[in-house]
Amino acid sequence: MAATDAVRTDDPTRRAPAPLAADPAVLRAFLDGPHAAVRDEVRDALVEHAALLDERLDLPRAELRRRVRDLVVEIGSSGRAAHGFPREYGGGGDIGASIASFETLAYGDLSVLVKSGVQFGLFGGAVLQLGTRRHHERYLPDVLTGRLLGCFAMTETGHGSNVQALGTTATYDPDTDELVIRTPDDASRKDYIGNAAEDGELAVVFAQLEVGGEGHGVHAVLVPIRRDGEVLPGVRVEDCGAKLGLEGVDNGRLWFDDVRVPRENLLDRFATIDPDGTYRSSIENPNRRFFTMLGTLVQGRVSVGGGAVAASKVAQEIAVRYALRRRQFEAGAGSEETLLLDYGMHQRRLLPLLARTYALSCAQQEVARRLHEVFSHDTPEADDRARRALESRAAGTKALTTWHASEAIQECREACGGAGYLAANRFAALKADTDVFTTFEGDNHVLLQLVAKGLLTDYSSDFEDLDQFGMVRFVTGLAVDTLVERTAAHQLLERIRDVLPGGRDSWDTEAGILDPDYQLAMLRFREEHQIAGVARRLKAGVGAGTPAGEVFSAVQDHVIAAARSHVERLVLEAFVERVRAEPPSPSRDVLAALCDLHALATIEADRGWFLEHGRLSAPRSKAITREVSALLRRLRPVALELVEAFGIPSEVLGARDLVGP
Template sequence: MTDPVSDSFDVRVLAALLDGEYAALRTRVKQLLIENADLITDSTEWPKEVYRERVRDVVLEAAKTGLTGSGFPVEYGGLDDFGGNVAAFETMALGDLSVLVKFGVQFGLFGGAIHQLGTKRHHDAYLADIASARLLGAFAMTETGHGSNVQALGTTARYDSATQEFVINTPDEASRKEYIGNAACHGEAAAVFAQLIVDGENHGVHALFVPLRRKGKTLPGVRIEDCGPKLGLNGVDNGRIWFDHVRVPRENLLNRYADVSPEGAYSSSIENPDRRFFTMLGTLVQGRVCVGGGGIQATKVALTIATRYADARRQFGVPGKPEVLLLDYGQHQRRLLPLIARTYALHFGQERLARDFKEIFSDPDASERRRRALESRAAATKALGTWHATNAIQECREACGGAGYLAINRFAALKADTDVFTTFEGDNTILLQLVGKGRLTDLRDEFGSLDGVAVARFVGRQAIETLAEKTIARAVIERVRDAARGHDEAEPGGDLLDHDYQLAMLRTREERTTSSVARRLKGGMDAGGDPAEVFSRCQHHLLAAAAAHGERIVFEAFLTKVQAMPEGPERDVMSQVASLHALSEIERDRAWWLERGRLSTERAKSITRAVDMLCRDLRRVAVPLVDAFGVPDELLPELLP
């Protein structure tokens, strides 16, 4: 019998929902990728030098067609549309990921640094050439000895008032710039982050525009080496850079937040050096926004390949009858459908993040609190999205068996090229640590302190929710017990599929882990413990609180999207997908709820049955769900003969 929901389900409705307001721009990017599909099919056979030149050519082609400057001001060839820039970058991830990263380095990192940290003199001098890719550049922040700890970078920029120049220097091997994209071959300049020293006083890390090459040759005092073969992304020319007392004009300081007068007087509109540093870094949040989105898009490619394969490949079955489709096996549904659901959730979480990014960066008067919230959301979403990419792509590879191991079928590149996403633009563990610290700051701001009374009030608010949830749980347990007496497979209580209940569970985990780590930190310091040691002991707890926060905001964004959809079969399917995502997350971490009395063993079992039920139910639309991701057929392999 034909399922009425799957029969009337229109994949185009979901595709339009996913593409959002930038559907036309995404279509243009997809066309560019289709025209350069040889990067996907042939690049494994190319020498490194050929691969890099082809990647550069695609970036130049994208610039010529106007796909690169959305985030730049109109007067420099852009559209003043930060959201469009993110959408174009994300969509690039459906194709060769070296192109994606080269694109991001040029227009997001290098161009973003000039745009966000520079002023009109820098914009006039460089932005039009950056947007058109006439000036290729690098983002020289990371050092061999200082990766995530940017505040401790070793490179120096010492001001010489006699010549009105900054002298850029690499004092030791640990201070060489490392893993710098666009450096090894194509970068003509870089945004270099260095300790700014004026009249013997160190004012902390600032950024300067520093030329690297002229007509393809490195400039005096600049030494560049190729980083060599990498795990992936070998179409990107990563290099390491040393500076030997390289002089640049005073005007090359990117001076939106601080400046140095010709005479050598340092000034800044932000007096506190720590606040100044984090404000500067906060303007570069675009990189994290884009990388998280890129990881999610790459996951869509893997899931599309694996799901279509599972809907066509047959294995085993009853003798004398056709073999069974992989996707009809319950375990195969379990492998793929929760990943599809999570990808939808992360997509809408990313969409909400991109919208916030666009609104805040288009508003020069946006408050510090709003910017801080954006940075936290970007860090959490990037961490969850890129870890999901790593896990999902591996699962999809395994789900395709030997076919998934062949390079032609894309999993080799998807695995290798996305692996670094978990550590660049911020190591995910460090990012979640920042999110966790931000949550503690929010708690302090809400209640004025982290003393016992404040924490008690925070926890007390949860107690009411706990009581309500246990009341629901008792009723459900009785229904499950009744059903179990008469049936092998009892349909779980309807309230399991209640999105309010699912959200309340995720919110409770978030708030309880946050309040718990706050108590531990305060208790340790009240007992006279060294703050650094106390923090180190609680670090894993803080990361759990941050991850719980990220999971909640992602699911909340998903629900907001579902609730805004018009009534119809597409909304019904999306509601089921949302439930599968939430219940899969609760099932995954069920030990946490069981240990704290938030779930009974019967309730936990009913959640597992609900996940099984949703996987069986959504199997009917599994292929349309991945078709809605919109990966062009020209970018997908044919795994079956």
């Protein structure tokens, strides 16, 4: 991966690279990052409760839910859920440690992971980020220890991603100094709410706030729903029933029939109601206030992305270990049957997934680092640009990590043949329990639209006021040439001239395929070319008199493609930077080879686009494929070390039929 590797891969005089050797401990330190001790703490706890992974197969749903609830309460009482909360309420004040803990928990039962996320991340996080000191002092100590279980009641049957259009209302009654919570129709019932069906006692309810006959948009209100296990008057609860997975989580539906709560139950960090009934907010623009409020909850997206990567690691370790044990077909007459991982196609199936997992782990650590930096300030408004950049990066990374988990788990299941279909070998649970991650904390396609909006507006000061129609109007207010300059697509070629001695004409001949600057330049060109293309299409459509909504719908596929290309470039940058920061060692050489494999496999997967846009010739495209195959052969001898580095305890990995004792 070093610049010294910048040679033609089709050069017959090229010397074969030295064999790779890896130390799993070095690779594990690379993946664990700065919170290795926290991850080890969770690993030890998972071993203590590993039996649940086997027992859950035979437990009735009610018993499984009880076991999961008890484990979540134990996590709280042990203090392992408090890493990211302020010290004055029993926390550790380290958001990065909180993310690391959550990610590692995903090696075990995912119902425990998700219920913990609901309790401590969503419910506790909303109280922390949207409430003020009186809410913190009253509720957080009990939330963090699991003594008070709660819900995050945002999603409605009729409104999922479109949170601004929620139907639930919270109307201020000045005569009683109370807020009246009402569900006007079944489309406005709170749906898929974790902890609602059985265990939740208090809910953070997102509703349209009305004060003095005037609507102020969506706000969050604390609403009690149970006391001593009994549903309170005015609250109606219904179990969502059997799901595709995560049967240990008690998802439910909530209706509120004019439930009254004190005015002080409004989580009032960004807006409050004075005792005289006056509504006040430090953020005058209602759209900006709404997006600022949601922006404080970004930790949920970061956590889901990390959990997805960790769950995919479980599947990949099982599949790789199986491929190192299972033999099939003789290589020659009278010879021993061949290990699955010695087949080139099997390497093609598994090793690029491993490389992408390492890359996404680096990207995830970078998002967690930025999350900690932004929220270490007293207020997230302190640096609007950094906060908006974090929201965009978290949204895009979550999309790619959760899609990767779905793809990797499925491919690994298939790579284990019929044995992978047995529930005892974990793939059934991994597939079912992670499938919802692609829509948890925002549908992935909607999240990529958020990423694209940020790219098109270049983090305009009006960023938070723009819905999809506002984005179209914003872009059409710019001259196309100006926007192209902003995206710097043409300036990229100038940067390429700095990288390639022969300039643009040498793109396909002089740049080393294993040069990370070349790899990054390829992804950056694709990203910026696509952004400029979206801008042109938006402007042309509106210029032709087409309604803004139709214009956006017509170019939506281009919008998603540009956003995805942007995030893929960020992922590769994070991987390259982390590898470059590693001290020289045999393990660093392995990481460099993994980074090359990830970069070239990404380019290869979209070779059609690069060929169409003059960034690849047919010979160069073939050379990249040959290099990918060469990298697979180089990495094959260290495949076991690559998965051992995940640090998944054998008691937790399970799948004894596949991986052995």
